[in-house]
Amino acid sequence: xxxxxxxxxxxxxxxxxxxxxxxxxxxxxxxxxxxxxxxxxxxxxxxxxxxxxxxxxxxxxxxxxxxxxxxxxxxxxxxxxxxxxxxxxxxxxxxxxxxxxxxxxxxxxxxxxxxxxxxxxxxxxxxxxxxxxxxxxxxxxxxxxxxxxxxxxxxxxxxxxxxxxxxxxxxxxxxxxxxxxxxxxxxxxxxxxxxxxxxxxxxxxxxxxxxxxxxxxxxxxxxxxxxxxxxxxxxxxxxxxxxxxx
Numbered sequence: 001x002x003x004x005x006x007x008x009x010x011x012x013x014x015x016x017x018x019x020x021x022x023x024x025x026x027x028x029x030x031x032x033x034x035x036x037x038x039x040x041x042x043x044x045x046x047x048x049x050x051x052x053x054x055x056x057x058x059x060x061x062x063x064x065x066x067x068x069x070x071x072x073x074x075x076x077x078x079x080x081x082x083x084x085x086x087x088x089x090x091x092x093x094x095x096x097x098x099x100x101x102x103x104x105x106x107x108x109x110x111x112x113x114x115x116x117x118x119x120x121x122x123x124x125x126x127x128x129x130x131x132x133x134x135x136x137x138x139x140x141x142x143x144x145x146x147x148x149x150x151x152x153x154x155x156x157x158x159x160x161x162x163x164x165x166x167x168x169x170x171x172x173x174x175x176x177x178x179x180x181x182x183x184x185x186x187x188x189x190x191x192x193x194x195x196x197x198x199x200x201x202x203x204x205x206x207x208x209x210x211x212x213x214x215x216x217x218x219x220x221x222x223x224x225x226x227x228x229x230x231x232x233x234x235x236x237x238x239x240x241x242x243x244x245x246x
Contacts, residue, residue, distance in 0.1 A: 017226065019054030020235060023245045025120060026061050026155060026179060026210035030079040030098060033071055034063040036214040040086040047087070047094060049219035050211065053226075057095040057246055059120050064111075065103040073118065076100060101155055102127040104135050112145060119150070121245045126179070128155040133162060142176050153177040153208060158184045158197035165199050177207035177241065183221035185230045201230050207241045209234055 018024070027050075028036025029043045037043040050058060060083075062076055063069040080098045087094065100118035102108055104127055111117050117125050125145060129135055145152045157168050157178045172178055181189070184197040200206055211222050225231045234240065 016232075016235065017054030018222075018235075019056065021054075021209060021240060021242045022056045023059065023242045024050055024055045024057070024210050024213070025059040025099075025124075025208060025242060025245050026101065026126060026181075027058060027213040028060070028062060028101075029058065029213055030060045030062050030076065030083055033075055033079045034069045036062070040083060042215075043083050044086060044090060044092065045216065046213050046219055047092065047096070049216075050213065050222075051092075051094055053223060055094075055211075058097075059245065060096065060098045061101040061120075061126050062098070063103060064100045064118070066105050066107040071100065072116070076118065099124075099126060104129040104138070104141070109137075109141055109144070112141070112148065112150070115148075117150070122151060123149060124151045124153050124177070124245070126153045126155055129160065131160060134160070134167075139171070139174070142171065142174055146175050151175075151177065153179050155179050156181045156184065156212060158193050158200060159189055161192055161196070163196075165196070165203055165205070168200065169203070169205060172205055172207075178205055179208040179210055180206045180234075181212045182209050182225045182231060183211070183218060185228045186221050186225050188218075188221045198230050201233055201238075204238070206234060206238065209240060209242065 028034055029046050031037050031040045031043045037046055062071050064071045076098050099120040102117055119125055142152055154176055180197060184193050187194045
């Protein structure tokens, strides 16, 4: 899968992992409630791989989407309880909690107004937008979140191919954090996404990195990413905010 990109990168053995980041704050490891892990067994497989790569804490962020995944505090809490029980049964010691990846759909603003968004430490709200076009009220809703005391995090900005560095810089200057999918740096999502990811790193615009873990292919790509120079740059030359969520 990654043969094309291996030819373009100087690959080398590395002696570090994700332990300095500590917290993976965007993943889909809760069983059976979105397009991530479907069973507790699948959840455990992904979590073990994350732990092997140095992750100390996982904040699971299942999708909240009105048309596909109508998750809420109750459904997410129930799935988290099931997973924690399985972790206990298998004597796996990992700090795991849950928030959500909120989709910017027609229900998103009302969830903000009603304070029904699920947050992670320090009132951070993880959200994603359409992969096709920018929502016309994106700036307005980001400002609303900020005014209400939330700290917005835009998930995987490098994957919105209609955006460029300047547009994302304006959003970030408002106070919206940017979270990079680590595996974007491997070319997993394609060349254009990889190029924009690298531009964001070069411009020091990344606040959080995470796995966006859904399945075993993501787990392998997360390991592969450790051999890419741009990840080394993020891990050692950046004041990433992941540690704030420990």
